[in-house]
Amino acid sequence: MQIFSPSADTWFRAGLAAFAVLVAALALVGGGYARSEYLTQVGWTRDQQVPFSHKHHVGDLGIDCRYCHTSVETATRAGLPPTHTCMTCHSQVWTGAPMLAPVRKSLATGEPLHWRRVAQLPDYVYFDHSIHVDRGVACVECHGRVDRMPLTWRAKAFEMKFCLDCHRDPAPHLRPPEQVTRMDWSDWSEDRAEAFGMAAMRRFHVEPARLDSCEICHR
Ligand code: HEC
Ligand code: HEC
Ligand code: HEC
Ligand code: HEC
Ligand code: HEC
Numbered sequence: 001m002q003i004f005s006p007s008a009d010t011w012f013r014a015g016l017a018a019f020a021v022l023v024a025a026l027a028l029v030g031g032g033y034a035r036s037e038y039l040t041q042v043g044w045t046r047d048q049q050v051p052f053s054h055k056h057h058v059g060d061l062g063i064d065c066r067y068c069h070t071s072v073e074t075a076t077r078a079g080l081p082p083t084h085t086c087m088t089c090h091s092q093v094w095t096g097a098p099m100l101a102p103v104r105k106s107l108a109t110g111e112p113l114h115w116r117r118v119a120q121l122p123d124y125v126y127f128d129h130s131i132h133v134d135r136g137v138a139c140v141e142c143h144g145r146v147d148r149m150p151l152t153w154r155a156k157a158f159e160m161k162f163c164l165d166c167h168r169d170p171a172p173h174l175r176p177p178e179q180v181t182r183m184d185w186s187d188w189s190e191d192r193a194e195a196f197g198m199a200a201m202r203r204f205h206v207e208p209a210r211l212d213s214c215e216i217c218h219r
Contacts, residue, residue: 045151045153068081076127126218170201172194
Protein backbone atom coordinates (compact mmCIF):
# COMPACT_ATOMS: atom_id res chain seq x y z
CA MET A 1 0.00 0.00 0.00
CA GLN A 2 1.24 3.43 -0.90
CA ILE A 3 1.24 5.88 2.01
CA PHE A 4 2.43 8.97 0.16
CA SER A 5 1.05 9.78 -3.24
CA PRO A 6 3.67 10.63 -5.88
CA SER A 7 2.74 14.31 -5.55
CA ALA A 8 3.40 14.34 -1.77
CA ASP A 9 7.06 15.18 -2.19
CA THR A 10 6.16 18.18 -4.34
CA TRP A 11 3.68 19.37 -1.73
CA PHE A 12 6.26 18.95 0.99
CA ARG A 13 8.77 21.10 -0.91
CA ALA A 14 6.15 23.73 -1.63
CA GLY A 15 5.30 23.75 2.08
CA LEU A 16 8.94 24.26 3.01
CA ALA A 17 9.28 27.16 0.58
CA ALA A 18 6.12 28.80 1.94
CA PHE A 19 7.46 28.40 5.47
CA ALA A 20 10.75 30.09 4.51
CA VAL A 21 8.83 33.03 3.01
CA LEU A 22 6.74 33.31 6.18
CA VAL A 23 9.85 33.39 8.39
CA ALA A 24 11.40 36.12 6.25
CA ALA A 25 8.19 38.14 6.35
CA LEU A 26 7.97 37.82 10.13
CA ALA A 27 11.58 39.00 10.48
CA LEU A 28 10.73 42.04 8.33
CA VAL A 29 7.68 43.11 10.32
CA GLY A 30 9.32 42.05 13.60
CA GLY A 31 10.65 45.54 14.29
CA GLY A 32 7.22 47.10 14.10
CA TYR A 33 5.53 44.20 15.88
CA ALA A 34 7.81 44.49 18.91
CA ARG A 35 6.49 47.96 19.62
CA SER A 36 2.87 47.31 18.66
CA GLU A 37 0.02 47.81 21.09
CA TYR A 38 -0.54 44.09 21.03
CA LEU A 39 2.64 43.56 23.02
CA THR A 40 2.77 46.72 25.10
CA GLN A 41 -0.96 46.46 26.05
CA VAL A 42 -1.33 50.25 25.87
CA GLY A 43 -4.99 51.27 25.86
CA TRP A 44 -6.35 47.86 26.83
CA THR A 45 -9.15 47.62 29.36
CA ARG A 46 -10.09 44.38 31.09
CA ASP A 47 -13.39 42.97 32.26
CA GLN A 48 -13.64 43.61 35.99
CA GLN A 49 -16.05 42.19 38.59
CA VAL A 50 -17.22 45.77 39.15
CA PRO A 51 -16.82 48.36 36.37
CA PHE A 52 -14.95 50.88 38.54
CA SER A 53 -14.60 54.29 36.89
CA HIS A 54 -11.73 56.66 37.70
CA LYS A 55 -13.49 59.16 35.44
CA HIS A 56 -16.44 59.28 37.86
CA HIS A 57 -14.56 59.00 41.13
CA VAL A 58 -11.51 61.15 40.31
CA GLY A 59 -12.61 63.33 37.38
CA ASP A 60 -16.18 64.14 38.54
CA LEU A 61 -16.10 63.59 42.32
CA GLY A 62 -12.52 64.81 42.80
CA ILE A 63 -11.36 62.06 45.18
CA ASP A 64 -7.57 62.12 45.63
CA CYS A 65 -5.58 59.08 44.48
CA ARG A 66 -4.18 58.56 48.00
CA TYR A 67 -7.67 58.02 49.45
CA CYS A 68 -7.71 54.64 47.70
CA HIS A 69 -4.05 53.98 46.88
CA THR A 70 -2.93 54.59 50.44
CA SER A 71 0.65 53.30 50.39
CA VAL A 72 1.83 55.13 47.26
CA GLU A 73 3.93 57.62 49.27
CA THR A 74 5.45 55.14 51.69
CA ALA A 75 5.91 51.78 49.96
CA THR A 76 7.01 50.15 46.73
CA ARG A 77 3.36 49.39 45.90
CA ALA A 78 0.57 51.91 45.63
CA GLY A 79 -1.95 49.36 46.91
CA LEU A 80 -5.52 48.71 45.77
CA PRO A 81 -8.38 49.78 48.07
CA PRO A 82 -10.00 47.27 50.42
CA THR A 83 -13.77 46.82 50.21
CA HIS A 84 -14.53 48.97 53.24
CA THR A 85 -13.01 51.99 51.42
CA CYS A 86 -15.74 51.64 48.77
CA MET A 87 -18.37 51.09 51.45
CA THR A 88 -17.59 54.35 53.29
CA CYS A 89 -19.63 55.89 50.46
CA HIS A 90 -21.55 53.00 48.99
CA SER A 91 -23.28 52.17 52.25
CA GLN A 92 -24.93 55.61 51.63
CA VAL A 93 -25.03 56.13 47.84
CA TRP A 94 -26.07 53.64 45.17
CA THR A 95 -26.78 51.20 48.01
CA GLY A 96 -28.97 48.79 46.04
CA ALA A 97 -27.26 49.09 42.64
CA PRO A 98 -26.83 45.68 40.98
CA MET A 99 -23.48 46.90 39.63
CA LEU A 100 -22.22 47.05 43.21
CA ALA A 101 -23.51 43.61 44.26
CA PRO A 102 -19.98 42.08 44.24
CA VAL A 103 -18.80 44.87 46.60
CA ARG A 104 -21.61 44.16 49.08
CA LYS A 105 -20.95 40.45 48.84
CA SER A 106 -17.25 41.01 49.47
CA LEU A 107 -18.06 43.03 52.60
CA ALA A 108 -20.42 40.32 53.85
CA THR A 109 -18.08 37.38 53.22
CA GLY A 110 -14.75 39.09 53.93
CA GLU A 111 -13.51 37.77 50.58
CA PRO A 112 -11.51 40.65 48.95
CA LEU A 113 -12.52 41.98 45.52
CA HIS A 114 -10.28 40.65 42.81
CA TRP A 115 -9.10 43.26 40.29
CA ARG A 116 -7.46 42.28 37.04
CA ARG A 117 -4.28 44.30 36.63
CA VAL A 118 -3.65 46.56 33.65
CA ALA A 119 -0.33 48.18 34.57
CA GLN A 120 2.02 45.48 35.74
CA LEU A 121 5.75 44.95 35.21
CA PRO A 122 7.42 41.58 34.70
CA ASP A 123 8.80 40.08 37.94
CA TYR A 124 12.42 40.72 36.99
CA VAL A 125 11.96 44.50 37.10
CA TYR A 126 12.15 46.31 40.44
CA PHE A 127 9.99 49.38 40.91
CA ASP A 128 9.30 51.64 43.88
CA HIS A 129 6.48 54.20 44.05
CA SER A 130 7.61 56.01 47.19
CA ILE A 131 10.90 57.33 45.81
CA HIS A 132 9.21 58.67 42.66
CA VAL A 133 6.48 60.41 44.65
CA ASP A 134 9.03 61.78 47.13
CA ARG A 135 11.12 63.32 44.33
CA GLY A 136 8.05 64.85 42.68
CA VAL A 137 7.39 62.54 39.71
CA ALA A 138 3.63 62.80 39.07
CA CYS A 139 1.25 59.86 38.64
CA VAL A 140 0.25 61.26 35.24
CA GLU A 141 3.83 60.81 33.91
CA CYS A 142 3.44 57.05 34.09
CA HIS A 143 -0.32 56.41 34.25
CA GLY A 144 -1.68 59.14 31.98
CA ARG A 145 -5.03 60.92 32.44
CA VAL A 146 -6.54 58.38 34.82
CA ASP A 147 -9.24 60.96 35.63
CA ARG A 148 -10.60 60.48 32.09
CA MET A 149 -10.74 56.68 32.14
CA PRO A 150 -14.22 55.09 32.48
CA LEU A 151 -12.36 51.78 32.76
CA THR A 152 -8.69 51.73 33.63
CA TRP A 153 -6.08 51.09 30.95
CA ARG A 154 -2.31 51.22 30.62
CA ALA A 155 -1.39 54.65 29.29
CA LYS A 156 2.32 54.12 28.64
CA ALA A 157 4.28 51.19 27.32
CA PHE A 158 6.28 50.07 30.36
CA GLU A 159 9.27 49.19 28.23
CA MET A 160 12.83 49.68 29.38
CA LYS A 161 13.17 52.71 27.11
CA PHE A 162 10.27 54.45 28.84
CA CYS A 163 12.02 54.23 32.22
CA LEU A 164 15.46 55.09 30.85
CA ASP A 165 14.34 58.15 28.88
CA CYS A 166 13.39 59.80 32.16
CA HIS A 167 16.20 58.35 34.28
CA ARG A 168 18.75 59.89 31.89
CA ASP A 169 17.17 63.34 32.17
CA PRO A 170 14.66 63.58 35.03
CA ALA A 171 14.81 67.35 35.62
CA PRO A 172 11.95 68.37 33.26
CA HIS A 173 9.69 65.77 34.90
CA LEU A 174 9.95 67.00 38.50
CA ARG A 175 7.36 69.13 40.28
CA PRO A 176 6.62 69.92 43.94
CA PRO A 177 5.88 66.55 45.63
CA GLU A 178 2.57 67.84 47.07
CA GLN A 179 1.33 68.26 43.46
CA VAL A 180 2.01 64.72 42.23
CA THR A 181 -1.58 63.52 42.25
CA ARG A 182 -2.87 66.49 40.25
CA MET A 183 -3.72 65.38 36.75
CA ASP A 184 -3.81 68.77 34.99
CA TRP A 185 -0.84 70.46 36.59
CA SER A 186 0.63 72.94 34.12
CA ASP A 187 0.55 76.23 35.98
CA TRP A 188 4.21 77.01 35.43
CA SER A 189 6.01 78.57 32.48
CA GLU A 190 8.71 76.48 30.83
CA ASP A 191 11.48 78.60 32.41
CA ARG A 192 10.09 78.25 35.88
CA ALA A 193 9.60 74.49 35.49
CA GLU A 194 13.17 74.12 34.25
CA ALA A 195 14.63 76.14 37.14
CA PHE A 196 12.57 74.09 39.60
CA GLY A 197 13.72 70.82 38.02
CA MET A 198 17.40 71.75 38.18
CA ALA A 199 17.08 72.86 41.81
CA ALA A 200 15.30 69.62 42.77
CA MET A 201 18.05 67.57 41.09
CA ARG A 202 20.65 69.29 43.29
CA ARG A 203 18.57 69.11 46.46
CA PHE A 204 18.01 65.35 46.14
CA HIS A 205 21.48 64.65 44.67
CA VAL A 206 19.91 62.90 41.70
CA GLU A 207 22.62 61.43 39.44
CA PRO A 208 21.37 60.42 35.99
CA ALA A 209 24.53 58.36 35.40
CA ARG A 210 23.68 56.15 38.39
CA LEU A 211 19.96 55.87 37.50
CA ASP A 212 21.02 54.39 34.18
CA SER A 213 22.77 51.34 35.64
CA CYS A 214 21.21 47.91 35.36
CA GLU A 215 21.15 47.11 39.12
CA ILE A 216 18.76 49.99 39.76
CA CYS A 217 15.89 48.11 38.11
CA HIS A 218 17.22 44.54 37.86
CA ARG A 219 18.26 43.48 41.38
C1 HEC B 1 -16.00 59.22 48.35
C2 HEC B 1 -17.15 58.44 47.99
C3 HEC B 1 -16.98 57.19 47.12
C4 HEC B 1 -16.08 56.16 47.27
C5 HEC B 1 -14.99 56.01 48.29
C6 HEC B 1 -16.39 55.20 46.23
N1 HEC B 1 -17.45 55.64 45.47
FE1 HEC B 1 -18.28 54.68 43.88
N2 HEC B 1 -19.53 56.24 43.58
C7 HEC B 1 -19.65 57.34 44.41
C8 HEC B 1 -20.73 58.20 43.91
C9 HEC B 1 -21.19 59.51 44.52
C10 HEC B 1 -21.25 57.57 42.75
C11 HEC B 1 -22.34 58.06 41.82
C12 HEC B 1 -21.66 58.78 40.71
C13 HEC B 1 -22.62 59.38 39.73
O1 HEC B 1 -23.47 58.67 39.24
O2 HEC B 1 -22.44 60.55 39.46
C14 HEC B 1 -20.48 56.33 42.60
C15 HEC B 1 -20.72 55.41 41.59
C16 HEC B 1 -20.14 54.16 41.52
C17 HEC B 1 -20.50 53.14 40.56
C18 HEC B 1 -21.60 53.24 39.50
C19 HEC B 1 -21.04 53.53 38.16
C20 HEC B 1 -20.45 54.88 38.08
O3 HEC B 1 -19.22 54.97 37.99
O4 HEC B 1 -21.21 55.86 38.13
C21 HEC B 1 -19.68 52.07 40.79
C22 HEC B 1 -19.67 50.74 40.04
C23 HEC B 1 -18.82 52.41 41.91
N3 HEC B 1 -19.13 53.68 42.32
C24 HEC B 1 -17.85 51.57 42.45
C25 HEC B 1 -17.03 51.92 43.50
C26 HEC B 1 -16.00 51.05 44.03
C27 HEC B 1 -15.68 49.66 43.53
C28 HEC B 1 -15.38 51.73 45.04
C29 HEC B 1 -14.22 51.29 45.87
C30 HEC B 1 -13.00 50.94 45.16
C31 HEC B 1 -16.03 53.03 45.14
N4 HEC B 1 -17.02 53.11 44.19
C32 HEC B 1 -15.71 54.01 46.06
C33 HEC B 1 -18.90 57.62 45.52
C34 HEC B 1 -17.85 56.85 45.99
C1 HEC C 1 -12.27 55.66 44.92
C2 HEC C 1 -11.08 54.89 44.86
C3 HEC C 1 -9.97 55.24 43.87
C4 HEC C 1 -9.39 56.46 43.63
C5 HEC C 1 -9.74 57.81 44.23
C6 HEC C 1 -8.33 56.23 42.67
N1 HEC C 1 -8.29 54.91 42.34
FE1 HEC C 1 -6.97 54.02 41.09
N2 HEC C 1 -7.92 52.22 41.33
C7 HEC C 1 -9.01 52.00 42.15
C8 HEC C 1 -9.49 50.63 41.97
C9 HEC C 1 -10.67 50.00 42.67
C10 HEC C 1 -8.63 50.05 41.02
C11 HEC C 1 -8.71 48.61 40.45
C12 HEC C 1 -9.71 48.56 39.32
C13 HEC C 1 -9.22 49.22 38.07
O1 HEC C 1 -8.18 48.84 37.54
O2 HEC C 1 -9.91 50.15 37.61
C14 HEC C 1 -7.67 51.07 40.63
C15 HEC C 1 -6.65 50.88 39.70
C16 HEC C 1 -5.71 51.84 39.37
C17 HEC C 1 -4.61 51.62 38.44
C18 HEC C 1 -4.36 50.34 37.64
C19 HEC C 1 -3.44 49.39 38.36
C20 HEC C 1 -3.25 48.10 37.62
O3 HEC C 1 -2.10 47.71 37.41
O4 HEC C 1 -4.24 47.45 37.27
C21 HEC C 1 -3.91 52.78 38.37
C22 HEC C 1 -2.68 53.04 37.52
C23 HEC C 1 -4.57 53.73 39.24
N3 HEC C 1 -5.64 53.11 39.83
C24 HEC C 1 -4.15 55.03 39.42
C25 HEC C 1 -4.87 55.99 40.11
C26 HEC C 1 -4.52 57.40 40.14
C27 HEC C 1 -3.32 58.01 39.45
C28 HEC C 1 -5.47 58.03 40.89
C29 HEC C 1 -5.60 59.52 41.17
C30 HEC C 1 -5.55 60.39 40.02
C31 HEC C 1 -6.41 57.01 41.34
N4 HEC C 1 -6.02 55.80 40.84
C32 HEC C 1 -7.51 57.23 42.17
C33 HEC C 1 -9.57 52.91 43.02
C34 HEC C 1 -9.26 54.26 43.06
C1 HEC D 1 7.66 56.54 37.49
C2 HEC D 1 6.45 55.88 37.07
C3 HEC D 1 5.28 55.83 38.01
C4 HEC D 1 4.74 56.84 38.78
C5 HEC D 1 5.23 58.27 38.91
C6 HEC D 1 3.60 56.28 39.44
N1 HEC D 1 3.44 54.96 39.10
FE1 HEC D 1 1.98 53.70 39.72
N2 HEC D 1 2.88 52.15 38.76
C7 HEC D 1 4.02 52.26 37.99
C8 HEC D 1 4.47 50.94 37.59
C9 HEC D 1 5.70 50.63 36.76
C10 HEC D 1 3.54 50.02 38.15
C11 HEC D 1 3.59 48.50 38.06
C12 HEC D 1 4.45 48.01 39.20
C13 HEC D 1 4.65 46.51 39.22
O1 HEC D 1 3.93 45.78 38.56
O2 HEC D 1 5.57 46.08 39.96
C14 HEC D 1 2.55 50.82 38.86
C15 HEC D 1 1.45 50.30 39.53
C16 HEC D 1 0.47 51.08 40.14
C17 HEC D 1 -0.74 50.55 40.77
C18 HEC D 1 -1.13 49.10 40.84
C19 HEC D 1 -1.12 48.55 42.25
C20 HEC D 1 0.20 48.60 42.98
O3 HEC D 1 0.14 48.50 44.20
O4 HEC D 1 1.28 48.71 42.40
C21 HEC D 1 -1.44 51.64 41.25
C22 HEC D 1 -2.76 51.61 41.97
C23 HEC D 1 -0.65 52.83 40.95
N3 HEC D 1 0.50 52.44 40.28
C24 HEC D 1 -1.02 54.11 41.33
C25 HEC D 1 -0.17 55.23 41.26
C26 HEC D 1 -0.47 56.53 41.83
C27 HEC D 1 -1.73 56.90 42.58
C28 HEC D 1 0.60 57.34 41.54
C29 HEC D 1 0.85 58.78 41.94
C30 HEC D 1 0.73 59.12 43.37
C31 HEC D 1 1.56 56.54 40.79
N4 HEC D 1 1.06 55.26 40.65
C32 HEC D 1 2.77 57.00 40.30
C33 HEC D 1 4.67 53.42 37.64
C34 HEC D 1 4.45 54.65 38.23
C1 HEC E 1 9.26 60.63 34.62
C2 HEC E 1 10.50 60.22 35.25
C3 HEC E 1 10.71 58.78 35.64
C4 HEC E 1 10.21 57.65 35.04
C5 HEC E 1 9.30 57.54 33.82
C6 HEC E 1 10.73 56.53 35.78
N1 HEC E 1 11.50 56.96 36.82
FE1 HEC E 1 12.44 55.77 38.20
N2 HEC E 1 13.17 57.43 39.12
C7 HEC E 1 12.95 58.74 38.73
C8 HEC E 1 13.55 59.63 39.70
C9 HEC E 1 13.57 61.16 39.64
C10 HEC E 1 14.12 58.82 40.71
C11 HEC E 1 14.84 59.27 41.99
C12 HEC E 1 16.31 59.28 41.78
C13 HEC E 1 17.10 59.70 42.98
O1 HEC E 1 16.57 60.31 43.89
O2 HEC E 1 18.30 59.39 42.99
C14 HEC E 1 13.86 57.44 40.31
C15 HEC E 1 14.27 56.33 41.05
C16 HEC E 1 14.01 55.01 40.71
C17 HEC E 1 14.41 53.86 41.48
C18 HEC E 1 15.17 53.90 42.81
C19 HEC E 1 16.62 54.11 42.55
C20 HEC E 1 17.44 54.01 43.80
O3 HEC E 1 17.99 55.04 44.19
O4 HEC E 1 17.52 52.93 44.36
C21 HEC E 1 13.97 52.75 40.81
C22 HEC E 1 14.15 51.31 41.23
C23 HEC E 1 13.29 53.20 39.62
N3 HEC E 1 13.34 54.59 39.60
C24 HEC E 1 12.72 52.37 38.68
C25 HEC E 1 11.98 52.82 37.59
C26 HEC E 1 11.34 51.93 36.62
C27 HEC E 1 11.41 50.42 36.63
C28 HEC E 1 10.70 52.74 35.73
C29 HEC E 1 9.87 52.34 34.54
C30 HEC E 1 8.76 51.44 34.75
C31 HEC E 1 10.94 54.11 36.14
N4 HEC E 1 11.73 54.11 37.26
C32 HEC E 1 10.44 55.21 35.47
C33 HEC E 1 12.27 59.15 37.62
C34 HEC E 1 11.55 58.34 36.75
C1 HEC F 1 15.12 52.39 34.88
C2 HEC F 1 14.88 50.99 34.89
C3 HEC F 1 15.76 50.05 34.08
C4 HEC F 1 17.12 50.07 33.98
C5 HEC F 1 18.12 51.05 34.57
C6 HEC F 1 17.46 48.92 33.16
N1 HEC F 1 16.33 48.24 32.80
FE1 HEC F 1 16.23 46.49 31.73
N2 HEC F 1 14.19 46.55 31.79
C7 HEC F 1 13.45 47.52 32.43
C8 HEC F 1 12.04 47.27 32.20
C9 HEC F 1 10.87 48.08 32.71
C10 HEC F 1 11.98 46.08 31.40
C11 HEC F 1 10.70 45.35 30.95
C12 HEC F 1 10.45 45.62 29.50
C13 HEC F 1 9.16 45.01 29.00
O1 HEC F 1 8.42 44.38 29.73
O2 HEC F 1 8.95 45.21 27.80
C14 HEC F 1 13.35 45.67 31.18
C15 HEC F 1 13.72 44.54 30.44
C16 HEC F 1 15.01 44.10 30.29
C17 HEC F 1 15.38 42.88 29.59
C18 HEC F 1 14.42 41.89 28.97
C19 HEC F 1 14.36 42.02 27.48
C20 HEC F 1 13.76 43.27 27.00
O3 HEC F 1 14.48 44.11 26.42
O4 HEC F 1 12.54 43.47 27.18
C21 HEC F 1 16.74 42.79 29.62
C22 HEC F 1 17.62 41.69 29.03
C23 HEC F 1 17.23 43.97 30.33
N3 HEC F 1 16.15 44.74 30.72
C24 HEC F 1 18.57 44.26 30.56
C25 HEC F 1 19.04 45.45 31.11
C26 HEC F 1 20.45 45.82 31.19
C27 HEC F 1 21.61 44.95 30.69
C28 HEC F 1 20.51 47.04 31.80
C29 HEC F 1 21.74 47.91 32.07
C30 HEC F 1 22.48 48.32 30.89
C31 HEC F 1 19.13 47.43 32.12
N4 HEC F 1 18.28 46.44 31.67
C32 HEC F 1 18.78 48.58 32.80
C33 HEC F 1 13.93 48.57 33.19
C34 HEC F 1 15.26 48.91 33.35
